[in-house]
Structure formats: C-alpha cells, structure tokens
Amino acid sequence: MKAGYAFYLAVAAAALSGAQGDSGCSGNVATDSQDDVNQIAGCSSYSGNVEIAESHLPTLVFGNLKSFDGDLLIKNNAQLATVEFPKLQKFSGRLTFQNNTRLHSINVDQLTEVNAFHAIVNPSLSALSFPKGLDNMDTFQILDSSIAKLDGLAFSKINNFDLYANHNLTDIALKSLTQVGGYISIVNNNENAAVSLPKLKSIAQNATFANLQDLDLSGLESVDSDLSFHDNGFKNFTVKNLAKIKQSLSINNNGDLESFSFDALEDIGGNLLVVNNTEIASFDGFPALVQVKGSIDIRGSFKEAKFDSLKKVEGGFTVRSTESVDCKSLQGAYGKGTTAGKWDCKEKTDESEVTSSNTTKGSGSNSAAPAMGPSSWTSAFVGGLSLVVAGLHSYL
C-alpha cells in the first residue's frame, strides 16, 4: 500500500512543480477538486497519470475524453456514485476504481481498448458493461462488487483475469477467450455462478476455479502452472482435452462432486491432490495418466481407485478412505515399481483424515498446495488489499 501511495505522492509533486503540458491535456495530477476534473474532462485526449482520491464529488463526468494515455486511479471517494466516460474509446494504461463505497455505475459504453481494468472494493457497483466489446488486454480484475452480469468480455487473449467476491455475479461467459498468458482466478462469486470458457486452450500461470455451480473448460489443452478446483457445487465434471499440467492439480472440498474425468491427462508436473470430495464413490477419473512428478494424495469416501495408465510417481502415494478399499491390491498395482516415494494407504479411516490433506512435498514440484491453499491465497484480497496493491506495485 505504501509503495503505491508514495508513487502517487511523487506524481502529485511533479504536477505541482509545473510538469503540466501547455494545453492542460497532459501531465501527472493527484487531486480531489472539481476544477481539475473539469480540465481533464474538457480534453479529447489526455496523457499522464491521474489520481482522484478522497474527494467529496458525487459524480465524475469526462464528457470529451476519447483517449487516455496513462493510468487513472479513482479511489477512496466516499460520496462518489457515478463515473461517466461517454466517449472514451481507448485507454492505454490502467483504469482503476478502488474503495469507492457508494459507486454504483460506471459508463464506458464506447470503450474497446484498455490495457488494464481494475475495480477493487466498490461494493455498490452494479452497472458496468462493455457494449462495444473489449479487445485483447493485459488485466481484467473485479473484486468485491454487486455486478450481476458482465457483457462485452470479447477478448481472445488476456494476461490476467480475476473475479473475486462479486456476490451477485452468476453468468461468467468468455466465449472468445483462447489464451490466458498469466493467471485466471474465479473465486467466491454468487453461489450459483456458472463459468463458460469453451474455447480456452492454454493457461500460462495458476488457474483457480472455486464456488461454481457449472464450469465449461471443454477446449483446455495445457496449464503451465497449478490448476485448482475447490468448493464447487457441481456433481460431475469433465475436462476432455487437457493433456499436461506443468505443476500441481488440486481438486478439494467439492462437497457434491460425484464423478469427474480428465480423459486425456497424461502428465502432472507437480502433485495430484484430491481431498475431501466426500460424494465420490469410485475413483477413476484419470484413465490416461502416465506420470506424476510429485506425489499423489487422494482422500475421501471411495471404495475403488483406478489409474489405468499410471507408470511412474516420483513422490509418495497416499490413499485415505472412510470406506473399505483394497489397499493390498492397490499397493500391488501402484506401489513399488510405480511409486518411488512412500506408499501409505489406509481404509476405514476417521472422517478427519479425509477432510484435510497432510501434504507431502514431491520431487519435481515447486509447491505442494495444501487443501485450503487457494482459499487462503485469495482471502489476502479482502484482508488488506495487500495482494492487490502488490499487483499494482509490480507495474511501477
């Protein structure tokens, strides 16, 4: 938080010391005044970094602005209810709305090009759409809003995509998205949220899908980091085309999940964790899996476990079930000869042993994601905005 603030203070100082361009349509500004806003609003294009913070303004209208070259941060404006950019088409930096408690409407009806869009803790925000469709961009992030739907996410490529704690958001459809160059995280939105990413082929960094009622990842072919599904409400789940995960795969705390299948998955570069999905009766969702470079840890209430193609587990192999499973024959099939690390199978265990994972660090994996890892990771967002600001800071 400090670093970002210091940056903007420096920006403010630069503005005061006369860095402003002659037309009044360029320069770095940190302000809370209507006069400064009017000056910017009169420009058809503006270049510079602008912060509008701690003001008492109820509305911000940037009537003439068609393009903006720089960052604009609108934050901590307690009275602010609406922000309008009726002509804005192109925004080359980061457009950020942060901690404006009453802000309910942002009009960016003409916007197609924006490098990064952040709406962070604007709990009243419900009116936001991109009717012209957003082009490929770096980052799209909405945390803690009242948005119920998101139209116009038309990009086919994006680096980071993050939706967290938008409690009214149910339909999340990115029909054109093929490639995520960074991370994607869709966590803790409406309890009925459904996510549709039918064309998404590759994800370069972590992918986390949580608290969803439906999820379509039918085109997914590769994940170059961790892939995690937790606290979802769906009963069945299929990922048909995913062949390789470079790091760990976690499927945890999905209380209604009865079956899942990763039909084409051959290779996991980290750990495989499937913990506390108590409705899975038979464990057979990895028919093509040949090798796991970390450990396997599967815990639940299943009676059978089958890995038809498994040849090599470089870490350990842990099985815990509250039901009776045939540990002997599992050991015969996947113990010595397949599993290089520790073999550890227990049947008819206590509930407590299947609801939390006793995570092992496997060779070849960077991180052994604990069962609750993703949730605690994302809770940092709500905590003190620390992660958000760290994210912003990394751009500076």
Ligand SMILES: *[C@@H]1O[C@H](CO)[C@@H](O)[C@H](O)[C@H]1NC(C)=O
């Ligand atoms: C949010 O903004 C209000 C003023 O509107 C301010 O008092 C409060 O400290 C801000 N919260 C954070 C976490 O910055």
Ligand SMILES: *[C@@H]1O[C@H](CO)[C@@H](O)[C@H](O)[C@H]1NC(C)=O
């Ligand atoms: C968001 O959902 C709550 C109930 O969870 C409801 O009271 C509220 O009206 C909704 N807000 C919007 C903008 O849809």
Ligand SMILES: *[C@@H]1O[C@H](CO)[C@@H](O)[C@H](O)[C@H]1NC(C)=O
């Ligand atoms: C579960 O199966 C139904 C019907 O077979 C399908 O429509 C739905 O998309 C599946 N859900 C998931 C999450 O794969």
Ligand SMILES: *[C@@H]1O[C@H](CO)[C@@H](O)[C@H](O)[C@H]1NC(C)=O
């Ligand atoms: C196990 O999963 C359920 C959801 O199905 C969740 O409520 C519970 O907290 C999980 N237990 C642990 C120890 O994470």
Ligand SMILES: *[C@@H]1O[C@H](CO)[C@@H](O)[C@H](O)[C@H]1NC(C)=O
């Ligand atoms: C974790 O595993 C170790 C050794 O296998 C065992 O001693 C310990 O009790 C386990 N802890 C939990 C929480 O299951």
Ligand SMILES: *[C@@H]1O[C@H](CO)[C@@H](O)[C@H](O)[C@H]1NC(C)=O
């Ligand atoms: C995601 O990525 C970060 C940093 O690359 C890593 O520390 C973390 O453990 C990863 N996994 C999850 C599930 O968040």
